[in-house]
Every structure is written in structure tokens, then in C-alpha cells.
Amino acid sequence: MNVLFASTEAAPFAKVGGMADVVGSLPAALRRKGVDARVILPFYGFINPEKYNVELAFDFWFPRKTGAVHTYVYRATVDGVPFYLVRGWPYFGDEASTYTDWGWDVPRFLYFSQVTLAVAWELRGREGWFPDVFQVNDWHTGLIPFLLSVSRGDPNWAGVGSVLSIHNMAYQGEYVGGWTYQLGIPVRNQPDLVYQDKTDNLMGIAIAYSDMVTTVSPRYAIEIQYPYMGYGLDGLIRTRLPDLYGILNGLDVDLWNPATDPLLLSNFDAENFGTLRPPNKAQLQRDAGLPVRADVPIIGVVSRLVSQKGFDLAIPALRQLLSENDVQVVVLGSGEPNLEYDFSRLGADFVGKARVFHGYNALIAQRIYAGSDVFLMPSHFEPCGIGQMIAMRYGSLPLVRETGGLADTVENYDNGPAERGTGFVFGWQQPNAVLNTLRWAVDVFRERPDAWRRMQQRAMQRDFSWDSSASAYIEVYRKAIIRRRGAYTE
8 A cells, every 4th residue: 555645744854733743753653564655745945955865856847837847856764754855946945934924835835736746646657656545634735635536537546545634624725716726726616615615725625525534633523523623614524424534643652752862861761750750850940940849840831832722721820820839830832922922921920930941942842741740731722732642651741621632642630549540631711720720730749649650650651652543544545545446455
């Protein structure tokens, strides 16, 4: 089985959110199960070719209605996975960031979607490799399933399936009709798409024309069926329920491993964390300029500071908690200016108890995972989330809202001897819900240390590897192939 992932992000080349982690690690897990998975992504200007041994594979002229584009395809191999990186002026090659603005990103990613099929065709002739399935990711590559559908009159394309992975329904690539008209792309006439007036919405196009649709957690597959998290596409999603699958994202457990992580002061695992994890807490306190005290619980945050993440709920709660309790808070993140400002004020108002690091720092991030006691993720919605899984693996108990992948991965404490539980869960989207849950966690940390340690060990022993999720994806790919060919044979 040959699977080509088309994505605008893939670790380690380009990472903005969780999509990069998925596309950077799932193909390797699939290859370990016998699937020939490969990845195509733009060759952005900020990617260092020497760092990843990127080499030119071939080039060709790609004809379009607006003019032919001289397209260069580069190749690199990471963890045994072939990556094809595409450049074509003026779309990709000199940019300093993955995303720019809507008015430029739409034509760039429309070119990328079109050229992805052309690269696949070139690979067939040059390397003897051709995909059985295209795995597309979010709106940026959402045109690919439609382009496949209008190519199926050619027997070479008739049996190729498509699978959409929805990483975040809030971002959809809307109002692209002017660009698609200019490019001579046919009208999208799928009845459900037309009826719901989403023919120029790239996420909607992908939902309507993909053979199978997946989300990055089981809970999120349910949530997007309703208006609150469907963002106007819930009606379209409900037409695809027989083909909708929620598959929990995995974690690269070799990369995220406290037993071998070189950024930690003291490595540890689920058996020896009681003695070997505490030096990391002390180191985090030194890094943050906070008093080094083992008896004070540290609440950690590593996140994009955006409205989705629920920090409008958390900041008032943290202010109240810091004013009334002996706790410490360490935050690492950047994002929306108002949230950056609010966190800066928090750090300034509670010097000696709170420290805020702006931007991203891999060293500080790892030390927060390995040194904090509570990991705060109060998201309004979270399709899957990776932070809570990393935190559990590193022995920090997540405090999360019951939504999406957070609900699927964090088991609420039983408020007893910890026969159950890997963290603390709240439901209401209110600052008081965050505050009272934080108070609960702090009380358990101080008054029930044995229960705390049992939860830590259980959290560290959770299996978040890609193994079972990769098997679930393979089954979805089989269904897509069967839909196109009537049968699947190895």
C-alpha cells in the first residue's frame, strides 16, 4: 500500500501546530507496519537544506491556466520516510514563515494542491512509485480530493483514494471561488456542498469529496457534528457519518522520552521518578528565578497563547490562586498580543511566584514538562492536543477541560486513593471552574502525596505510541481503496 501525505507542515521541517507532529511521525509508524508512506510539503525559504540533507531530485514545467510554473522537487529522508519538498516561483522558496496572510496563502496552497498530483505523476515515471491513497490535511490541501474526482475518467487515477484528516475545523480556507475560477478549476457540484453553500470553502470541499474523513481524536469526531465546534460545516459533516472516523493522535515516544531526553538535568522513568525527577523541578525553579522549594507545587504552561487555548479562563484563575496560595507558575508561549500582555502582567505582579517566558525555547519547554507538578491546558476546544500527552509521559499531571483529545487522554482523579486518574478535569468554561480545579489539585499535592505519586506513575505508563493509531489509519486507507476499486489486495 502506497500513501502520499500532502501537508503544509511536517516536523522537523516546518512546524506551527500539532499537524506537523502528526505528519512528521505517523508516516514512520505506517512504514514500520509495511505501508510505503511518503510526504510532500512546500520547500519554504526558512528550511535549511544542509541541516536535513535536502537534495534536488528533479524539476519540470507545470502548466496552469495562469501560466506554467517551473517546479523543483527536492528529496530528503527522515526516520526512513521519503520527503518531497516543492518549490515554484513565486509561491514557495523565499518565505520566512509557514503562513503569511489569507490573500497570499490561498493561491500558494491552491498551487500546492494542484502540483501535488503532478509530482505524484512524475514519481510514477521517474521512481516507479504511485500512491494508492492521498492523505490530505486540513484546508490547505483540501482541493486534492476534488481534483482526484475530476480526474477519474482517466483509468490511471480512477483507483486512487483520498482520506482527509481534520486537525482543526476552525480554519477552513473560505471564499476561494475567485481564485479557482481564475485557474479554470471546475465548479464543485456535489449536492450537499451546493445545498449548504460551501462550494468555495476548501475544508468543505475536502469533506464532500474525500472517500474517508478522519479527525485527530474520537471525541472531536463527535463534537464537530454540532454547531458549536462545527463552525458552519457541522451539517456537511453529518452527511459523512458512515465515513467519519476519530483516530487519536499518537506520540513519538522515542523523541519524547524522559529516560533519554538530553535536555533534562536528570533522566528518569516510571520506576525511578520518585528520586530522579525532583532535580528537574529544582532546575526549572532556578531557570525561572523562583525559590527552589520541593514543597511548592509548580503549575506549568507550554502553549500557543491564542483564544482557543482557554487562557481567558486561566489568567483570572491563576491571579486568584497566586494571591491566596503558596504556588509557583511557569509559562512558555507566544501568540495573541492581548494574552501575551496579560501573562506579562501576571509575571510582573507576582515576582518570585510566577515567571513568563515569551516565544519558544526547547530547553525551557522540556524542563517545564519534566519539572512542573501540574500542566495546565484549559482549552475551549482541542481537536487532540499533544502537550497533555507529553506532560503525562514526563510525570506532570494535566489539568484540562473536558473537550476533544483532552477528554480522550486524561482520566479524572477519583478524589480518593487514586485507583483511577491521570490528571484533573473540569467542564464549565468559566474562570471559577479553572480556579476550583486548581485549588483541588494543589490540595491533593499537599495532603495526599501517595495518591499523587500513583497518578504520576499511571500517567507515565500510558501508551501514547502511534502503534494502534497507525493500524486504525491503515484500515481507513483500505476502505478508501475498496471504495475506488471494489476490492483491496495486498
